[in-house]
Amino acid sequence: MSQTILKVNNLQAEIDGKAILKGIDLEVKAGEIHAIMGPNGSGKSTLSSVLAGRDEYEVTGGTVDYLGMDLLDLDPEERAWEGLFLAFQYPVEIPGVSNINFLKTAMAERAKHKGLDPISAKDFLAMVKEKSALVELNDKLKNRSVNEGFSGGEKKRNEIFQMAMLEPKLSILDETDSGLDIDALRIVANGVNTLKTDQNATIVITHYQRLLDYIIPDFVHVLHNGKIIKTGDKSLALELEEKGYDWLIKDFA
Amino acid sequence: MTLLKEKIFDIAISENMEEVVKSALKEIEQRSFPERKTEDWRYAKLGKILSKNYESDATDVNQVSEFLMEGLDANVVVLINGKFSNEFTKIEKQTGVTISSINEAVSNVEFKNHFNKLAERSQEIFTSINTAYNQGGVFIHVEKNVIVEKPIYMINVTSGNGMICNTRNLIVLEKFAEAKVIQGFYSTEGKENLNNSLTESFVKQNAKLNIEKIQNFSMSDRHICTEEIHQEKDSTATINTFMLSGGFIRNGLNIQVDGTNCYSEMNGLFLGTEEQYIDNHTKIEHIKSNCTSSELYKGILKDKSVGVFNGKVIVHKDAQVIEAYQQNNNVILSDEARMNTKPELEIFADDVKCSHGATTGQFDEEAVFYLQARGVSKTAAKEMLIGAFATEVLDKISIPEVRTYIEKSI
Ligand SMILES: Nc1ncnc2c1ncn2[C@@H]1O[C@H](COP(=O)(O)OP(=O)(O)OP(=O)(O)O)[C@@H](O)[C@H]1O
Numbered sequence A: 001m002s003q004t005i006l007k008v009n010n011l012q013a014e015i016d017g018k019a020i021l022k023g024i025d026l027e028v029k030a031g032e033i034h035a036i037m038g039p040n041g042s043g044k045s046t047l048s049s050v051l052a053g054r055d056e057y058e059v060t061g062g063t064v065d066y067l068g069m070d071l072l073d074l075d076p077e078e079r080a081w082e083g084l085f086l087a088f089q090y091p092v093e094i095p096g097v098s099n100i101n102f103l104k105t106a107m108a109e110r111a112k113h114k115g116l117d118p119i120s121a122k123d124f125l126a127m128v129k130e131k132s133a134l135v136e137l138n139d140k141l142k143n144r145s146v147n148e149g150f151s152g153g154e155k156k157r158n159e160i161f162q163m164a165m166l167e168p169k170l171s172i173l174d175e176t177d178s179g180l181d182i183d184a185l186r187i188v189a190n191g192v193n194t195l196k197t198d199q200n201a202t203i204v205i206t207h208y209q210r211l212l213d214y215i216i217p218d219f220v221h222v223l224h225n226g227k228i229i230k231t232g233d234k235s236l237a238l239e240l241e242e243k244g245y246d247w248l249i250k251d252f253a
Numbered sequence B: 001m002t003l004l005k006e007k008i009f010d011i012a013i014s015e016n017m018e019e020v021v022k023s024a025l026k027e028i029e030q031r032s033f034p035e036r037k038t039e040d041w042r043y044a045k046l047g048k049i050l051s052k053n054y055e056s057d058a059t060d061v062n063q064v065s066e067f068l069m070e071g072l073d074a075n076v077v078v079l080i081n082g083k084f085s086n087e088f089t090k091i092e093k094q095t096g097v098t099i100s101s102i103n104e105a106v107s108n109v110e111f112k113n114h115f116n117k118l119a120e121r122s123q124e125i126f127t128s129i130n131t132a133y134n135q136g137g138v139f140i141h142v143e144k145n146v147i148v149e150k151p152i153y154m155i156n157v158t159s160g161n162g163m164i165c166n167t168r169n170l171i172v173l174e175k176f177a178e179a180k181v182i183q184g185f186y187s188t189e190g191k192e193n194l195n196n197s198l199t200e201s202f203v204k205q206n207a208k209l210n211i212e213k214i215q216n217f218s219m220s221d222r223h224i225c226t227e228e229i230h231q232e233k234d235s236t237a238t239i240n241t242f243m244l245s246g247g248f249i250r251n252g253l254n255i256q257v258d259g260t261n262c263y264s265e266m267n268g269l270f271l272g273t274e275e276q277y278i279d280n281h282t283k284i285e286h287i288k289s290n291c292t293s294s295e296l297y298k299g300i301l302k303d304k305s306v307g308v309f310n311g312k313v314i315v316h317k318d319a320q321v322i323e324a325y326q327q328n329n330n331v332i333l334s335d336e337a338r339m340n341t342k343p344e345l346e347i348f349a350d351d352v353k354c355s356h357g358a359t360t361g362q363f364d365e366e367a368v369f370y371l372q373a374r375g376v377s378k379t380a381a382k383e384m385l386i387g388a389f390a391t392e393v394l395d396k397i398s399i400p401e402v403r404t405y406i407e408k409s410i
């Protein structure tokens, strides 16, 4: 049996006293791809933020086990060092911070945390070259400030580039497909598929079935009003594409 | 003993032009020290400064090497507690360039023609004190068409306890002349010193003056630093101020743009920690048409530090086609730090493009989280963001060695 990477148990979270996640259960094993779908405002980004450690959200109940660790007990950077990666729905622009240098710092800190030697400058550059080719990220973009002046699609590709550099154990892609044209979508999906192994796992959050033509999920979950109301295989996504969410929500109510 | 509050001065009066000193002494009699209700000094707590008993006996300094900047090839002028030090000063002779102690310059015609001509219009009592009691300073004169080859690095060292020193400089750039000046203000051991420094600069037709100012005092030192700059047509004046340390820092920058087609720039970066008070008052006066001025001040305030930025722009009635830009951005990193910012525009002409903006906020938490989520620790993420925030001002520095020095200090 393959290793359990993530086990979310009855997770509840709120912001400013408003309950957003109302009891999420989710188990992700090595080698799996999970898709999370659901209407706007259902809590998809909240779930990914809570898993990544954003402290704006207050966890009010439940547990999250990540590779045998209590995930909720770790700082965001510690989660990253342990191989958790979140591709943001809205990647922030950080003027003045170099896209490449900050990654180098991140990787050096991770190495230090793991008691390893930092990657050499030469190996780092070789890796940058290889991984940026994977998502066809232009040289100019790599050397600019983080996401500054990037188009929507370029930001998303930059997220996958960083994911490729960090080689995560668990990747959460929050609507990485929105705003992408079909070519960019193919590039991003290809990046994700190339990085996929039977040792790691991916959670893709999306509104669109079309991404799932490229990244084939093992499970599709529907999130509604802070709860997973249905789980199925990839055919569920097709059904949702056809019929929308209303029938499910009605059923649920 | 010198006690400002009582206007008791135990300092030898300046050896400068007798008339000038005499009238400055009279001004001191007539003027009073700023109070809380004095608008331009609203936030400054002068109480401790005015009621301190100051000494003015020079203390010796054995070396100044710690203030030299790596790789910087410059004319080095050293002032110790306001006095010109022949021992440490090293000037490379260049035809058309005079760099000397002001005490030696008193008989120089150009010195006499310019000295106090800008400062005499000031209403500030600290300016009068500087004029009457300065112990020395630097006179720089650059002849027409001459470009000073190496930067002139003025190292001002304050040493001793409770020292008061008044430094007075005069810079005159004749037509088409160019000079880069670095003013470094430092203190060695000791505490509660007061350094009251004033520089007058004349930037004549098509001349170019660049001043990089570094203020790096100990946390109990006080510093009042005034610039009086006069620009003639087609000239350029730039002054960048880096406030790295010092308990009380007050910068007063006054530029009079008295010619067409001038460019003036004032930039500043301050990092407040502990209980530092950092005050920047700038004033730019556009008297003639077709000029551009630009200001960018950025501040980072931690602990209980207090920052002030007051930028005054005056555009006279006949000064048309003026572009005046002013920007002040601050980041506050603690609940107890405070920033007071105020633009003051007095525009009497109609064809003026004027912009001013001020922001004061915390760090972009989303950016911090983004970096953390990629594996940059919170502390390192904040440092990165501080560096990024400061970069825009650091980019204004025209001398790479100065930039390196400042980057290392922050
Ligand atoms: N910072 C916040 N402050 C207040 N409310 C918030 C905040 N973040 C999220 N919410 C609320 O929480 C709910 C869930 O938001 P979330 O962003 O998780 O939804 P989502 O499923 O990702 O939606 P979308 O499909 O639009 O991306 C929404 O009602 C939203 O308004």
Ligand SMILES: [Mg+2]
Binding pocket: A044, A045, A046, A089, A174, A175
């Ligand atoms: Mg979302």
